[in-house]
Amino acid sequence: DTAVSQTPKYLVTQMGNDKSIKCEQNLGHDTMYWYKQDSKKFLKIMFSYNNKELIINETVPNRFSPKSPDKAHLNLHINSLELGDSAVYFCASSLRGGGGNTIYFGEGSWLTVV
Amino acid sequence: AQSVTQPDIHITVSEGASLELRCNYSYGATPYLFWYVQSPGQGLQLLLKYFSGDTLVQGIKGFEAEFKRSQSSFNLRKPSVHWSDAAEYFCAVGARAGNQFYFGTGTSLTVIP
Helix, strand or coil: CCCEEEECCEEEECCCCCEEEEEEECCCCCEEEEEEECCCCCEEEEEEEECCEEEEECCCCCCEEEEEEECCEEEEEECCCCHHHCEEEEEEEECCCCCCCCCEECCCEEEEEC | CCEEECCCCEEEEECCCCEEECCEEECCCCCEEEEEEECCCCCEEEEEEECCCCCEEECHHHCEEEEEHHHCEEEEEECCCCHHHCEEEEEEEECCCCCCEEECCCEEEEEEC
16 A cells, blocks of 8 residues: 555656646645655755645745645646756655654656656 | 755765765754655655654664764664665754754765675
8 A cells, every 4th residue: 555646657748738746645644745856866845735734835936836635635736847847746744744753755756848 | 044964975885884874964953853765766765763862763774873962963874785775865854843844965875796
């Protein structure tokens, strides 16, 4: 049973397109995240939701919009894709928010914009 | 400003040799401290974490880490490396109050036969 699952795993798309990445966790956690990992492996948090409420919204372009229909799901929608959006996007969850909680990661979604 | 520094971008060790990966942090108070591992093509997995108490923490896969307050360090060690340990290793700190959580820039480990 995959604890944090995200789809698709690989996505190749053209500039200007709109795409979504879906994420689900079956751990019963209250908090979910989206992280972006660039080509140098640097991990940057993008968003964090606690029980469907946005609690962390780092400086990311407005083209990125998270949506949490319930606390087990956090989807990421990206409008007007740009070359620089090419990266690995990780969904993650933790029991609750706060710096002391272990974060559980999905396997990542490899986005390539051409 | 809070920061996590992993000074070694890439380390190569021979299989069976010992390993130490360095991590230094800059934080107002002692944060929660973590080490994660990312195998190729995978997400991150928790190796171990330090909250309080014994400064030597044992983790999975034979790894351990030692918290040294005086040096603001949380170095990861393994006495004998296996080829399957080749991966990217991330140190991370979490705030004791608030939601802040920061990853270091990672250390890539190569294991040679």
